[in-house]
Amino acid sequence: MQFIRFCFARACNVAAVGGLRTPSALRFVWTVCIVVAIFTSANPQRFWFLGAPWVGLVSVVAAEEPVANPPASLGAEPTPVYFETHIRPLLKTHCFHCHGEADHKESGLDLRLARLMQAGGEGGPAVVPHQPEASMVWNRVEAGEMPPGGKTLSASEKELLHRWIATGAKTKREEPFQPMVEQWTEEERNYWLFQPVQVTNLETLHGIGSEPLQSNNPIDLFLLQKMQPAGLSFSPSADRPVLIRRLALDLIGVPPAPEDVAAFVNDGAPDAYERLVDRMLADPRYGEHWGRHWLDVAGYADSDGYTEQDIERPWAYQYRDYVIRAFNDDLPIDQFVVEQMAGDELVPQPWENLSQENIQRLAATGFLRTAPDGTGQEGVDPNVARNDIIAETIKIVSGSLLGLTVGCAQCHDHRYDPISQLDYYRLRAILEPGLDWKQWRDKPAKQVSLWTAEERQKATDVDKELSELEEKRVAELDTIVADIFEKEVMKLPEDQREAARTAKAMAADKRTPEQQKLMRDYPSLNVDRGSAILYDGARINEFNKKYEAQQAEIKAKRPADRYLASFSEVPNQVPATFVFFRGDIQQPRDSVLPGGLSILGEHDKIAADDPAIPTTGRRLAFARRLVTGVHPLFARATVNRIWMHHFGRGIASMPGDLGMLGDKPTHAELLDYLASKLVEYQWSRKRFQRMLLTSHAYRQASHQSPQAHQIDPENRLLSHRSVHRLQAESVRDAMLSASGMVSYSMFGKPVAVNPDEVGQIILGNATRDGNGILVAKQEETESVYRRSVYAQVRRSMPLGVLEPFDPAATAPNCDRRGNSTVATQSLLMMNNGSVIRLSEHFAKRVQREAGDDPREQVRRAWSLAFGTLPGDEQLQLSTEWLISQRSALTKPAVETVGEATVGAPSGTTVAAAGTLEPAAANLQSLALYCQALYSSNAFLYVD
């Protein structure tokens, strides 16, 4: 027990130094102590665990029952259990829905206040203080009867409940008279996220950075503040080649060119690193890489999803391009958000002859058009589909801008966070004027044409010409059908011909039985416009060709379509928003007005109508409130996301859920400091990023010390740099880049994706094969070598070469990418056609640039892949491998009888060993070498 006390003393001590919030590593220490305590008290014979390393210890006991209230378990004086602190959250999760929130309370029992529990319902008091066994709540829970439907409270929750009643069913303070809706408890109001951003006095951090640091960046001091008590400190700076590769993959999404690496390594200026950061931030590829991060959160896709039809969205890319431009131009984040939420409300109507600036504002609202859309699809209830769009859009907006998941509150008050059902529908009221489900506008009605008046006129003229041609075409087709019919008639016995003509002239449902029989007996009489081709293919084909040519000629004169898929409201058309009982759209209850979250006191801060503009202005008001600089959620959520992309995990690890279900921030003061800095920098993303990137924390080497591994295996304290796997797009883009095949053309329509002959999704257009089946063939056009951000995002067709590497989910959006390590990724790198083809291109480039000498080839390939030259041993290993492969693949000079086929299994082609001419063998072995570089961890991960 000595050990336990030591841990406690240490934890408490450090917690005092570290401020109110226990840093995560100390929670770790804390947890170990607690678990050990439980374990040792229950199993005294297992004391030997105390000598084991903590890691092993914890993983062994991790399967045990979680300990909800550790102090009591220590056998010391139990901490008092209070309703507000311990019991209410538990009941809120499991019970309030039926016993409190709904109009009808089951058994007349309301559990929302301790007093009401004692008063009880139809079955008498639910709680008798000091007598758990006489308390109905306890008895029903203990018996597993409540909550109903197979859900049960955990052992620790039950224990808490029991102890609360046994110790007198105490409340912390006097309870309100009524459990009012949206009257949040002190605990809820005190939750860190809802507090104003608190700026730590930096002077309190003085003296922390005792060791020499490259920077006096406060970020480093904040981190050290948590690190030092745990016995950790920063690692030294990474080498320059590592730094430039890290920066390049982090900022522009592709590895640096060897020349750039050399230039940086040889740059003797003291600000070499800072200038490199600036160069990277100014690179147009920055917007493509960082824009993609935001597109994840926004749920960007080039198709509707929702049903199997997955209709394409031909104009969605305008939003993607807006985002890329906004990042490259360093559009201040406040403006970025206002434009996305309400760009349409900034552009005066009517929307004709729009300026570039206004086009961009409208394109920005594509943010609100990303949700899966089932409207207009077969077999879909339009009302359900429309409301689903609203719900998904709320999810995207709240997750991305507030860092909260509010979706649960669609049906009932949020079970964990202080978000009421009313809150949810207030948010809905902000969006509903643009998504009026009772007066729905279909997609064409919501498109904004970018045509000039002249183009519009031209299009009208062309359409008229086309419809005239169509009339002519149909008339001519009818004479052909008549001819064919007459030929068929002539095949009939003469006495039936006239009857056939009469029958044919008659509408099918008006024919006499005799006429019907005649048409049945001679089914070929039923020729019509559609089936005429089956009778006289030659003539119809010629006819079609003639008209198709004429149509094409006329259509060529039509100006190309140019639309924006923007979000908009119909002026003066303002639907009421209703709270749906249990989220059911068929059960509207009270109407609500727009508002922010009540926990922030914002529920009445958004006007239902802005008289200055023709639309309601609700979205504009909402967005502007977010970016005042004092909103506690928006800036925190934003900096947390940026941090996550630079450091691998957010300061709070769930960027879309900073609420009680997400992890608490590991460095709360730092998060607040960063949030305040972003505002201070006038929302300049690049300036903010520059601050992160010039910290020592970012520039550390990736070597983890044994000590750090033991104390902080997950590196939550950031005492070194963790290695990160490239995200899906970067895996492909890095291969494109090293191969030299990459096309950096920017913007515009996406590169189509289609299934190939086995159903794998590849880049390229689908064409009909010999059997008329649509199949995509691998193309060698510039467009298939464009960066991955320009590959079409079909919700139903994830690109095969990206898919195994956890691309963004699109149903509806993605807060954080997965990070899996699975064999399909390895199989892709080993066998995928695209990877192999890129390896060949890579090899050809190396041949062009390094000649035939294997040593030189290795040096060039290595530096193209990793940015640096290989070390001596690496060079030797690779060169030897390459030489041996060359000879293994080259056809022997003297013909010998092959023996390679003996015993080789069939169903595969036997190794092509020794069958190639020297030139081909050289290329193939080099391609295989390049493929190994692509597949290696040094390529797929960044230090």
Add this chain to the structure above:
Amino acid sequence: MSFSPCFSRRHFLAQQGIAGATLAIASLMQQKSDGVPPKPSLSPPSNDLKPKPSHFPAQAKAMISMFMQGGPSHMDLFDRKPELEKRNGENYSGELKYDNAAESSAKIWSGPWKWERYGQCGMELSELVPHLGAIADDVTLIRSMHTGVNNHGQSIYALHHGRITAGRPVLGSWLTYGLGSESQQLPSFVVLTDPGGLPVLGTDCWSNGWLPSLYQGTVIRPQEPRILNLNPPAHLAGAPQKAYLQLLQKLNSEHLAAHPYESDLQARMSTYELAEAMQSAAREALDFHQETEATHKMYGLDQDATREYGTRCLIARRLVERGVRFVQLYTSTQQWDHHANIKDALPAACKKTDQPSAALVKDLKQRGLLDSTLVHWGGEMGRLPVVQNEKNVGRDHNTFGFSSWLAGGGVKQGLVFGETDEFGYQAVKDVVHHYDYHATIMYLFGLEPMQLNFARPGGVGTLLDGQPGRIVNEILKNPKQS
């Protein structure tokens, strides 16, 4: 931390998620120590191919479907109609639905082929399928199949996707989604395509639809590389790839030495080893040369007409033997779509498929696999009783009544079930709709059709999609107890 918050769609065999070594700590650290109840899991339901228990005891563990794309003429193969013989050449008096009115006629046509009764059960079959006759006592022949949509695409959709529309998951995807795979080194849902071209709907026939793409069918191509991404292209197979992997191993070991505690790096190295093991497992499974000469002969590998299809049937058996859940074999594009020239083309199609198909059933039986393997043979339609194209006789589409046969996996042996009308046009007795067919298969696999579902906007998606699928108890050895 290794849990992935964004659900990601993956290819087959993605089940080997490597958990971070520190997961246990991470989960402990998430526990709050201030009395707030533990949080529900935020990770998505796992999608993997690990074997999963059925909802109730299963009779079939695997299925091989021999899909006869184009629509074999049931009245010339499986469903003898004396009325046609009697009224050959007369006009059909009722209403018929044609696909091609231009070439159509109302003239009743009786094929020139002879009929014979086979087996102890006395199943009456055409002389074109004598090998089927030899296994008649193991087969349930259904003469009353019905989809009711008269073109290939929609009817294929009905039998694969459960509905006549595109984009839904196919039967094989559902079975592997529900039951996982018995093999961790082979794809769980395999499609063997014909060198003569894909079925009419192309790759839609093995689409996972809105199920995770892990459950998409994996195509074994009729040429190298046999499995894309699993097999290397021919020029890399064998020694070159081995050399590549050896080099990769060295590069990665060296890299790892500089990052000794990054478990992910090590995990990735082991995924290459696993990938290699999968390759050799697949290679081994496809290596039918290990089979005896007698087996080769039984499948017709010694004859030109049957070699290709026989090989695929044999591979199908080898796959099922190794734990693959669902195998579907296709014939070439529209092979059975005999709008014309049926007199030559139908015997040729039968020649290609009859012996290997029967051999597959015999072989499964002699290896004790038939009881647990459901075998299906059939297309998306049958044909009309009247002549199409008098100059070169054929038959037009008919999805209102056609035949398919099943064997093994819990279906009765030597049974003929269902009837069409006297002309073979409409299924009239014991009609088996596509959704009945699916409900029956689900039952044999121990699956509740409603319980096997996937979350969709506005509800859940299922194979039957609310259609009144009936378990066809009459053809089952162990009917469902009501």
